[in-house]
Amino acid sequence: MLFSIPRTLAVLTTSIAISNALPQPQPKATPLPHTSPNPNFHQLSERNLQSRATQTQYVTYAVAGINQLMTWYNAATGLWSGDWWNSANVITMLADFQDYFPSMATGITNSVFPTTLAKAPSTYAGFLNGFYDDELWWVLAWIKVYDVTQDETYLTTAAAIFEDAKSAWGTSPCGGLWWDKAHTGVGAVENELYLTAAAKLANRRPSTPSQGYYYNEAIKAYTWFINSGLINSGNTINNGLVLSTCKNDGNLVFSYNQGILLSGLAELTWASGDDSYNELANTIATAAIAALTDANGILHEPCEATGCDADEEQFKGVFGRNIQFLVNRATVLPAATKTLFVNFLEVNANAIWADDEVDNQLGLVWSGPEGTATVQTQSSALDAIVGAACVS
Structure with a gap:
């Protein structure tokens, strides 16, 4: 059993642990919406990392990694090591874990979710700062927490944060959404986040505050993105636009820019009934990959060859998380594509x-050798491990 954790966390950098006794995980009965995960539960067996792990082994790895991650949680600020947008991604990862394995997660999340909701705004009031992408990561985090708790407080918070980006959409010379409030760039990340947040809000608030309020934003963002040139000839997404020309900057293909859009496109298919959005996500x-x-x-x-900065350390997990979303939630997923996606998650988790774990700490390079773990590398790797657990 999980031990009881007080609802108010008062200890700085509190260590909160999930029980390693591993009670049987119970899959969510009615996931949102359309497809129902049907995980196979296996009895815990000896690890064999030369072959594909069982779901129970992935859960074991996730528990160990999350316990380590929680040693970096500061209950006074509601953040992990003071990292702002990265903490939103940690919240999302924990909510994903709770979605499929609630009995394993709620000993932590029942305290962490309300603590972060209450305490994190002391860093940036209303979860708003100088960067629209940072704000929209929090929108997605609180939407996911709403999904697993059904507590309207989280959805209301997400909708309130979204309004700040909505008020700025379309004001750049290239259209779309500025990356920052200093107006230094227009990138893929914030525009993908905007589309995805709008699509998710559309499915959860179809007639609030008015009919189609969020759906219209999602369609507007999709139309802009498709016409922006950010999707290159190889069907991957570059980093941003050149402001002087509004053309694709040809910059690096970061993994998170390939992932953010996937769940948004899948949810746009739910909202519209048009399979082409989900088909683009699969492409x-x-x-x-x-x-x-x-x-x-x-x-x-x-x-990775030269060293990633603290932001870049977070990126890969975003892609893995959204691949898991497609496997379990997409309404358009050919069998061969599903097999590819499941294999991707399991191979990377293995x-x-x-090759990248020492004392439950997970480094940057998933193929090894082991490196120094940070909140970013730990939570990013956990996205892949949790993803593998959710699809196995």
Whole structure:
């Protein structure tokens, strides 16, 4: 059983642990919406990292990794090591884990979700700062928490944050959404986040505050993105636009830019009934796997050879998380594509635990050798491990 955790966390950098006794995970009965995960539960057996792990082994790895991650949680600020948008991604990962394995997660999340909701705004009031992408990561985090808790407070918070980006949409010389409030660039990340947030809000608030309020924003964002040139001839997405020309900057193909859009496109198919949105998600995901994995199928970020910064350390998990979403939630997913996506998650989760783990700490390069773990590398790798658990 999970031990009881007080609802108010008062200890700085509190260590909160999930029980390693591993009670049987119970899959969510009625996931949102359309497809129902049907995980196979296996009895815990000896790890064999040379072959595909069982779901229970992935859950075991996730529990160990989350316990380590929680040693970096600061209950006074509601953040992990003071990292802002990265903490939103940690919240999303934890909510994904709760979605499929609630009995394993709620000992932590029942305290962490309300604590972060209450405390994080002391860093940036209303979850608003100088960067629209940062704000929209929090929108997605609170939408996911709403999905697993059905607490309207989280959805209301997400909708309130979204309004700040909505008020700025279309004001750049290239259209779309500025990356920042200083107006230094127009990128893929914030525009993908805007589309995805709008599509998710459309499915959860179809007639609030008015009929089609969020759906219209999602369609507007989709139309802009498709016409922006950010999707290149290889069906992957470059980093941004050149402001002087509003053309694709040809910059690096970062993994997270291939992932953010996937769940938004799938949800746009739910909202519209038009399969083409989900089909585009499958195309982008398939192209990204081909472009960004090595001969063994392990995902790499372009910066790994020279060293990634703290932002880039987060990126790969975003892609893995959204691949899991397609496997379990997409309404348009050919069998061969599903097999590709499941294999991608399992191969990467296996590699992380075999080659990138020391004392439950997970580094940047999933194929190894082991490196120094940070909140970003830990939570990013956990996205892949949780994803593998959710699809196995």
